[in-house]
Amino acid sequence: MTATESLIAEAEAHSAHTYHPLPVVVASADGAWMTDVEGRRYLDLLAGYSALNFGHGNRRLIEAAKAQLERVTLTSRAFHHDRFAAFCTQLAELCGMEMVLPMNTGAEAVESAVKTARKWGYRVKGVPAEMAKIVVASGNFHGRTTTIISFSTAPEARADFGPYTPGFEIVPYGDLTAMRAAMTENTVAVLLEPIQGESGVIVPPAGYLPEVRELTRERNVLFVADEIQSGLGRTGRTFACEHEGVVPDVYVLGKALGGGIVPVSAVVSSAEVLGVFRPGEHGSTFGGSPLACAVALEVIAMLRSGECQARAAELGEHLHRELGALTGTGRVTRVRGRGLWAGVDIHPRFGTGREVSEKLMDRGVLVKDTHGSTIRIAPPLVIAKEDLDWGLAQLRGVLGVQGAG
Ligand SMILES: *Cc1c(COP(=O)(O)O)cnc(C)c1O
Numbered sequence: 056m057t058a059t060e061s062l063i064a065e066a067e068a069h070s071a072h073t074y075h076p077l078p079v080v081v082a083s084a085d086g087a088w089m090t091d092v093e094g095r096r097y098l099d100l101l102a103g104y105s106a107l108n109f110g111h112g113n114r115r116l117i118e119a120a121k122a123q124l125e126r127v128t129l130t131s132r133a134f135h136h137d138r139f140a141a142f143c144t145q146l147a148e149l150c151g152m153e154m155v156l157p158m159n160t161g162a163e164a165v166e167s168a169v170k171t172a173r174k175w176g177y178r179v180k181g182v183p184a185e186m187a188k189i190v191v192a193s194g195n196f197h198g199r200t201t202t203i204i205s206f207s208t209a210p211e212a213r214a215d216f217g218p219y220t221p222g223f224e225i226v227p228y229g230d231l232t233a234m235r236a237a238m239t240e241n242t243v244a245v246l247l248e249p250i251q252g253e254s255g256v257i258v259p260p261a262g263y264l265p266e267v268r269e270l271t272r273e274r275n276v277l278f279v280a281d282e283i284q285s286g287l288g289r290t291g292r293t294f295a296c297e298h299e300g301v302v303p304d305v306y307v308l309g310k311a312l313g314g315g316i317v318p319v320s321a322v323v324s325s326a327e328v329l330g331v332f333r334p335g336e337h338g339s340t341f342g343g344s345p346l347a348c349a350v351a352l353e354v355i356a357m358l359r360s361g362e363c364q365a366r367a368a369e370l371g372e373h374l375h376r377e378l379g380a381l382t383g384t385g386r387v388t389r390v391r392g393r394g395l396w397a398g399v400d401i402h403p404r405f406g407t408g409r410e411v412s413e414k415l416m417d418r419g420v421l422v423k424d425t426h427g428s429t430i431r432i433a434p435p436l437v438i439a440k441e442d443l444d445w446g447l448a449q450l451r452g453v454l455g456v457q458g459a460g
Pocket residue numbers: 104160161162163165196197198199248252253281282283284285309310
């Protein structure tokens with residue numbers, strides 16, 4: 056047995072099988088590259104589902120984390136600490152908002168946004184007790200808690216986890232008429248991904264997000280944008296909503312906010328909305344910890360320069376041009392996405408998404424399949440153009456395009 060085989064067998068024997076990972080065991084990583092326990096190198100075109108937008112082992116982030124590790128890592132919110140104020144001020148400023156509610160994982164931030172919207176509904180909008188409704192979209196992915204999976208439309212995410220949390224209306228993604236019809240005076244929020252990541256990088260029809268913005272404003276409903284995967288540079292802007300000139304009432308952030316080092320998430324909104332909370336009504340032991348704030352502050356500083364966003368826009372254009380050429384060959388039926396983010400539908404004749412992912416792995420490229428026939432490409436935003444081109448050459452090779460790497 057190789058080291059890879061024995062480590063995978065051991066992991067399978069002693070971990071719940073909630074994932075079906077590719078058979079690679081990573082031992083170290085740097086930038087856009089990972090090295091496995093056998094010393095083989097792989098180009099990372101997944102970037103931890105966008106948690107690694109700034110790459111593996113980013114020096115600025117590692118130094119910020121190290122310095123904070125030596126000072127103080129956790130105080131709990133029972134006390135103030137000296138990184139908290141700057142984190143909240145600067146994150147709010149980056150979002151053009153006023154207040155921050157810090158949490159850890161994305162799912163926790165979504166849960167917190169649901170609680171925020173309901174409390175705002177009762178305390179500000181005047182919705183009768185227990186009547187608050189939140190409109191969500193089909194094909195959504197917002198996390199794995201019991202409440203969140205209650206409004207998932209993915210059977211495997213829901214099966215045998217009931218009873219489900221009530222209070223959600225599901226409408227087709229991209230369908231404004233259905234959304235308008237689903238709204239009542241008890242609707243407190245619309246919760247949407249501006250681009251649906253897990254669904255296969257689904258970009259809504261042009262004009263949809265501005266229409267949602269207008270409708271929610273008209274009806275005094277909060278527009279909650281889950282930018283956990285789409286935000287913080289991935290699409291070539293700080294937020295995917297910006298492509299449509301939309302400013303939501305609430306941003307939900309996570310993934311890249313923790314720099315790939317610690318889980319850091321947040322709900323960011325106005326003082327009217329996040330001001331609804333009183334002490335004791337919500338909380339988290341690790342949320343807003345000194346270590347989390349130190350890393351996130353460095354992430355925010357990098358985003359403020361706009362460099363990552365510009366790079367994602369520029370390389371993203373290149374990526375989509377190259378992928379577009381593949382659709383011309385018939386191997387790829389469709390490509391969607393924005394910036395350094397693409398969902399690539401493989402023609403079934405050339406293998407399932409999983410098969411293509413495994414063949415790419417054999418050629419030293421790591422991607423993740425989704426929904427049977429789709430592979431998702433989301434490299435760290437710091438990837439070198441030559442590396443991206445090399446990865447794309449491997450994809451052409453796997454799909455049997457003439458003259459490919
Ligand atoms: C990943 C993701 C989440 C959940 O984040 P976790 O950190 O895995 O809990 C929520 N919403 C979106 C859009 C995501 O991509």
